[in-house]
Amino acid sequence: MQNKIYDTLIIGAGIVGCSVARYLSKYKGGIAVLERKEDVCCGTSKANSGIVHAGFDAKHGTLMALYNVRGSRMYPKLSEELDFKYENNGSIVLCLSEEDRPKLVSLYENGVRNGVFGLRIVERDELLTLEPHISDEAVCALYAPAGGIVCPFDATFAMAENAAHNGAEFFFDTKVTDIVREDELWKVVTTRGSYLTRTVVNAAGCYSDVFHNMVSSSKIKITPRRGEYFLLDRTAGGYVSHTIFRLPGKMGKGVLVTPTVHGNILVGPTAEDIDDKDDVSTTADGLDKIRLQSALSIKDLPLNKTITSFSGLRSHEAGHEFIIGEPEDAEGFFDCAGIESPGLSAAPAIGEDIATMIADKLNLEEKEDFDPYRTGILDPLTLDEDRLNELIKVRPDYGKIICRCESVTEGQIRDAIRRIPGARSIDGVKRRVRAGMGRCQGGFCSPSVMEIIADELNCDISDVTKKGQGSEIILGENKVL
Amino acid sequence: MTCYEVVVIGGGPAGLAAAISAYENGCRSILLIERDKKLGGILNQCIHNGFGLHTFKEELTGPEYADRYSRRFYETGADLMLQTTVLDISEDKVIRAINEKDGLVTVKAKAIVLSMGCRERSRGALNIPGTRPAGVYSAGTAQKLVNIDGKMPGKKVVILGSGDIGLIMARRMTLEGAKVLAVVELMPYSGGLKRNIVQCLEDFDIPLYLSHTVTKVEGENRVEAVTVSEVDENRKPIQGTEIRYECDTLLLSCGLIPENELTQGLGASMNKVTNGPVVDSDLETSIPGVFACGNVLHVHDLVDFVSEEASDAGRNAAMYAAAEPRYKVKTKIPVKFSKEIRYTVPSSVVLAGISEDIKLRFRVGNIYRYKKVTALAGDRVLAKKIRKVMTPGEMEEIVLPIGKLKDIKGALEITITVEDND
Amino acid sequence: MTKKELTCIGCPMGCEIEVMLEDDGRIASVTGNTCRRGDVYARKEIEAPRRIVTSTIKVTGSLEGASCVSCKTETDIPKEKIFDVISELKGTSLPCPVKIGDIVLSNAAGTGVDVIATSNVR
Structure with a gap:
């Protein structure tokens, strides 16, 4: 058992955990991030689309919508402070038949209600000037100039490094096995000893239900939803310049085609609910599905330039909503659970809010010497x-x-x-x-x-x-x- | 900015032979740029024997073959930059390169020989489903670890692809103590030399499964098993044929791809079949004064042919740099070919001012037995040869004799046909 | 009579050769080959198959940080001696520098053939 009593222990060094750590490191107090893997950004943050969603998709009035719009607006400044690549490339949602136009219109209206800037519906002619390789079937599209892309690794490392620079500690290969109340404190038991802390942040991705359910009687369930991707070589770069979605269906947003900030093209993800919270294998079926689905949006996509395929997990909560903050029966335990897409977009706003909640709870003072800047690795x-x-x-x-x-x-x-x-x-x-x-x-x-x-x-x-x-x-x- | 008559990019077998040949053809201003700390390229890790039978009439190992050429190169006194990576080449032949000692260097060349070699197809490009643990390596990566570093990247091994590197590595891993469970080949025939199948697999009782592929990789941190399935005639896995091998390593030997990023950056026309630049019979690309040879041009089976081809490229580069008039305006006669042939190098023939026979190299797309290969200009036969067998794994050649070529001025195309030999 | 099957390595044809052996081990017939090279190959492969062995051997004191050097048997050795040569190499190391052609192991596994270095290590 460590003698030190932490103010906050954060479980999970993904984009959400690192964002909480970064914003919390503005305050005086002892923070540590516990990560079961050997490095930052090894779970859900590792394999996703790298999209900063404009925020038209999440249902108006949900936390998802709120945090998405707020988070996406934080990215331009954040990427400058923390020196990671962010590109405001704009997003497009394709409508492949006149029949579906009303759905596109309601998506537009939902986006407007969410407060997304610049949304408009573009007709085929204009669409072709935006994206020349678009499918012949596309009749119109929702254009969201506020959409962007980031490198999810880079964004997570940037947050982690800045948090560490401002005093947050990181413990890797440290798997949390139990969380128990000890008087006014929480005892967090790990494979590398136990830690005492005043507050706990549950940013454990697909495992966030496990930790929530350890401390609260109102149980939640997180289902790993697997998504497979193809990454195309940079010689295929430029084939599309916007992030191209199709009208969302029951199983998420379907297959998107997007440039990455490094000039590759990313195609995916599939959406498959699985049991194993660690199973990031790819499947022949999934990869076939991407081939078929992407062809519906984009003509002659050069999939022969695939350099790798991979899959990632989204931590899907049964009610398809973010669970943010303290459960009623677990004071000092802060959930960031069910953070699936648009989680990457929402992460800065979630981090900022959780940090404020904890600072208020523990009466933490702001540091005079907080340094919001981080310089990336020089190329x-x-x-x-x-x-x-x-x-x-x-x-x-x-x-x-x-x-x-x-x-x-x-x-x-x-x-x-x-x-x-x-x-x-x-x-x-x-x-x-x-x-x-x-x-x-x-x-x-x-x-x-x-x-x-x-x-x-x-x-x-x-x-x-x-x-x-x-x-x-x-x-x-x-x-x- | 330093200027050279000829700059050779890449110091493997092709680059060495090209530089030596440029020297032998009178060029005295040559720079060779190599990114490794040693000349010889990938030959240095090919420690098996079988190199040089054509060139030296003896059987050498890769490093020995490389050493013979390196020594000849050093004898020329040509300039050499080791551990230097070329970043880009401009159309006016300014080369930007970088190293630890000099930083960013720019060099201007009158003629350039591209000899950057090739790379292996990666797991990602093959889209093998499953997990992504440690233990999946290209055969060449494993070869580097075993033969140069003396380290074993696996104990129980399955090899996908029966190209020569895969076969050679099956033997190397076995000799060094690993158990090679199987070599698996997607095609109904092996891409490797017969000799390697016998001496690398049969000698050690390693089974070769043709028309099979790896359909699943298991293991979170390290490979724990791979599943092998038979494939149908469309190369799709057949359900119910799965065999699961418990192993810790999957080596991939599934083809080589010419490394042409610099060539493409330069804007040279590319051949979609070879993934190399389009060249004429001077081995000159679509960019005047830029020549290509070796595996960057098309993947070879035998280093001897690389050296031979590179020697031609080096000679042409030297003559171009010396402002030989024949390179100024070229009439290129295109080479056409029948459907059995996948490509030819060169893809066009330049007749004006030729001084030697022209050798056309090509590959067939399937196994063909008892065929007659004919080179024609209109109805004039330039050359013909009978082949008892031709396979996709073995490069073929046909020589167009200079005597015949001199007679076909005005020909619109040269055709290579493959017909039954009755 | 016993039958042995071989694949000829003489050319890409890869003829499947059948060799019939007398009870005393003498070759009775060679069939299936389409040229003389196949006959020669099959007889040698049955009577006394030989191989060149290539491997690595440990080095010490390398200025360039090398831990091993590549090597080969100077000529071919009996096929059944391959692993004996490898295990003799296992216990051996030699000091740098090593040059191509240097003997790294003499009379490997009693074959009368030396193992020589095939690359230069400083």
Whole structure:
């Protein structure tokens, strides 16, 4: 048992947990984030569409609608403060038949009620000027200029790093196994010892029902809803420039086609409710479905340029609503449960609100020295020639390209590992600086990345993992297995 | 800005042969740029034997073959930049490259030889369903770990793809102590050499399953099992044929893709079949003065042919840089071919000023037995050869003799046909 | 008489060759090959199959940080000795520098054939 009593323990280092940590680190108080995986951004935040939704979709009057619109409006400033990529590329919802036009109109009206700026319905002619590869079936569309895209990894790392910079602690490989009331405090039992805290934030994604149900008698149920995706090479970039949805159906928004902030094209997700809260495998059926569905929106999408397919989970709450705040029978326990799409869009607003709620509850004072800024990992190739050469004189490793597909230098990889919290695995490096994210998927660079990780962490190359303990790359030496 | 007559990009077998040939053809201003710390490219990790039978009439290992060319390269005294990555090339042949020592460097070339090689098709591009644990590697990545670092990336291994690297790695992993459970090939025939099937699989009783593929990967952190299914004639998995292998590693040897990002950045016309640039019989791309050879042009089976092709590219680059008039205005006679053939390199022939026979390399799309391959200009036969067997896995060639070529001025196209040999 | 089946490696044809063996092990017939190379290959493969073995061997004191160097048997060795050669290599290491052609293991597994380095390591 640790002697220290925390003001807040946050369960889960995804976008929501890190956002809470970031906004809460404005206040004086001891904060720690407990994460069962080896790094930030390993659960639902890892694999999603990377969309900042404008907010027309969530039903008016719901928390989803409220937080979505507020969150999406926070992104432009936040991306400047925290130096992550955000692009206001605009969204389009396609209507494929005149019959469905009334549905599109009600979507428009819902959006207007939610307070989304700039919404309008565009007819086919204008649609074609916005997106030339749109399906022949598309008759009209809802255009939402407020829609945007972010890199979900980058946004989460930015929040986490800024929180850490302002005093939040992070504990990885730390799985919470129990939460019990101890007098005025909560005792959080983990696989790495117990922690005492005044408040707990439940930002555990698909596991948020487990923790909620440990402390409250009003039970909730979170169903993992799996979504599969294709990621296309950057040579397919530019095929679409807006985020393109189809009119939502019963199982979510259907398959979307969107550019990413890194210039790839992302296609997906499917929507399949499953039992296993960790099952992020892809299926032949799911991948087939994406092929068929995407063809309904976009003509001749170059799926032959697929560089990877993956799947992610959305933490779907039975009532399809965010559960935010304290349950009546669990004072000091703050839920951020059921945060499925538009969770990424909503995360900054949720983080800000939970932080305010906790600060009010614990009478936390604001810090005088809170630093809202974070500088991202420098990409040396964005510098002009003179500045780049000056930099390489001081840091020669910025002159050595390790990942050829994404042009990532050794310097960036070392920076990724040296960050707080820093990368400790090949995937951790990949998500921070994109080494191995390109068309060869780490075929060439992973042995070099392993050497750099071993060097930085001062460990043997055999101890380097893909994504934490149990995922070591090397199993022995030649002739000694 | 430093200027060179010829800049060669990539110091593998193609780049080395091209640079040496440029020197031998009189060029004295040559720069070779290589991103690794050593010349030789991927040959350095191909420690098995079987290289150089055509070139040196003896059987060498990859590093030995690379060493022979490296030494010849060093003898030329040409300039070399190691551990340097080319970022881009402009149409006026200004090359931007970067390294630790010099930072960002720009070099101007009169002629460029592209010899960047190829990469392996990744798991993502294959869309194998299942989890994404550690333990799924391309055969080449495993080859690097085992042969260069002396580290074993797996103990119980299934290999998808029966290309030569996959077969070679089946033997290497076995010799170093791993158990290779199966090699699985989607096609009804292997893409690898017969010799490798016998000496890498049969010698070690490793089963080869043709018309099969991997349909599922299991394991959260590390591969725990893969499922293999038979496929029908449309290469779709057949339900009910699944076999599950408990293993910790899946190696992928499912094809090589020329690495043409620089070429495409340059705006050169590309061949959709080879994924390499379109070249004429001088191995010149659609960008004047930019030549291509080796696996960046089309994937080869034998390094000897890479060296030979690269040597031609190097000679042409040297002559272009020396302002030989024949490169100024070219009349290109297109090469057409019958449906059995997937592509030819080159895809056009330039007759003016030729001094040697022209070798056309091509691949067929299926297995063909007892065929006659004929090269025609109109109804004039330029060359013909009888092939007992042609397979997609083995590159074919037909030589158009200079004597015959000189007689076909004015021909509109050259055609390669494949017919039954009665 | 016993029958042995082989795939010829002489060319891409890959002829399926049948070799009939007398009870004393002598070759009675070779059939299925379409050229003379197949006959030669089959006889050698039955009577005394031989292979070149390539592997790696540990090195110490490398200036470039190498942990092993590639090597091969200088000529082919009897096929059944492959794993004996590998296990002799297992217990061996040698100091750097190593040059192509350096003997890293002499008379490997009693075959009379040396194992030599196939790359240069500083």
